[in-house]
Amino acid sequence: MTTNTYDAIVVGSGISGGWAAKELCEKGLKTLVLERGRMVQHKTDYPTSLANPWEMSHRNRIPLTEKLKNPIVNRCYAYAEDTQHFFVRDQEHPYQQEKPFDWIRGYQVGGKSLTWARQTQRWSKYDFEGPARDGFAVDWPIRYDDIAPWYSYVEKFVGISGNKDGVDTLPDGEFLPPWTMNCVEKDIRDRIVEKYADRNVLIGRCAHLTKPQEHHLKSGRGQCMARNQCYRGCPYGAYFSSNAATLPAAMATGNLTIRPDSVVHSLIYDDQLEKVTGVRVVDAETKDMKEYYAKVIFLNAACLNTNLILLNSVSDRFPQGLGNDHGVLGKYIAFHNYRGNILADVEGYEDKYYFGRRPTAVMLPNFRNVHKQEMDFLRGYMTFYTAGRGGWGGVRDAPFGEQFKELNSEPGPWHVYMMMQGETIPKASNQVSLSKDLLDPWGIPQLVVSVEYDDNDEKILQDFFTQGSEMLSVAGCTNIRAIDTKQAPGLDIHEMGGVRMGRDPKTSMLNGFNQMHTCKNVFVTDGACMTSTGTQNPSITYMAFTARAVDYAVREMKKGEI
16 A cells, blocks of 8 residues: 555546646646556657658558448547557447447547647637526536636647637637638638628637747747648647646656556545545556555546546445436536538639648637527537648549649649537436446446437537538538538547536536535546536646646645545
8 A cells, every 4th residue: 555655646648637647746746647558658659650651551541351340430530540559449448339429539648639639719708607597507616717817827838829819709818829821711701700790710729839939849849840640649749748748747747657557447435534545447458456545536537438437436435436426427428519511612712822731720619699598509519611722633533644643733623621519418318327237358347328419409500501501602612512421429529528517516526626526535627527518629628627626636635625
């Protein structure tokens, strides 16, 4: 017990876990990070980061046999031959789907921070006020003003490119120089804002160092090269990941211990002490059970695994899972609706092109039900679009040889791609539970997922198709085609909830500092803590919650309250 005791334990090393480790270590706590996957060192463990397509056995495609064995992960946008080592294989990590759900996972040190899309938008006051105002979910126990200083705190460290737009539905942050729209995107923007008084068109904000500051350079991070090969792991450290940023900062304090290949089984609750004393771990290789102990636990295993661990943490006091006195745990799972795409063509501009592979899109903040309930559905959606020159028109019909090369020497016509990111409403029926008879290879009950779309999601989708098509038509685009991808929930990789924050312990699991109502030394700051989803990409909010929660936890520890 003496050997395995720390001041703090963090479960998970992804975006929120990395931040928990950094903040705890920098505040002087000896911290153990438990990661169920293998070790990945920044730079040295990015084997394809500088590889050319012809240096890969299958020219960056996944062989058919592997696709058939792994149909779920194969649907992920970032999964290819150059990134497959950062994703789990379906058959090696089973789970049960009562309803179709594509659970995308990355089990390694750094987690999905190596493969995330890096888009970062703050929530606004309207997002935190929405549930109470419109009567869904439960009221958030915090408001924008509570989290705004922590947004600023994490943004400065992460490095966020963006523009000061002065839009209250998408608050400004601490920005590095923004990326720029190309000529077609600017023209589409100008026509949309001229036509619609309630809509703003902004350049995307993303976790890329467009102009590294001195503290970024001192930590070994460099400028983004606009290569669009981010999912391989960035050897320049130009986009934010745990491996490039937070974990090295934690390691520099001398207070960090990382233990990879550690599959967390459950948290250990002491009925007499009335608190969690540690974590049970199954060694991924030997299958041996070990226990580690600490004064405070940060659970950051990613949304569904955090739910799984808490459901599996049973004791005499909590027979339904840790903190689950009122049956809330595992319920009210929500996600982002990505089903809507719109394609269009743009005539003209053949004498124009653009430079590099910009790592972000043009965005329209949500304009539905922002200030009041006004539609026949709850909440709304963000919209993103990009314009580019196809470059490959007609090539499939061309023979090899001279004609093939000639066709490839011309950029081709301009096209527009538009997508939605819709808010879904948390419901008790959208839930996860533990299998009563099926175990995973480490002897842990498999997760059972029962999550689906509802009528509200269908209405939002149709509104996006109507409004998006209309906006592109106003912008002068032609051949506009709306596409329902019909993808299952989960492929958005923005699952949230199950351990939600709230004011009332009867209807929520966590208080306003991400602290469990009934177990004061346990904090949850990954996607599981979310009360509602908003329409924004969520990761910057997880980071801000985590830094704020650590600050609170350490202050409570010093007062003897934890």
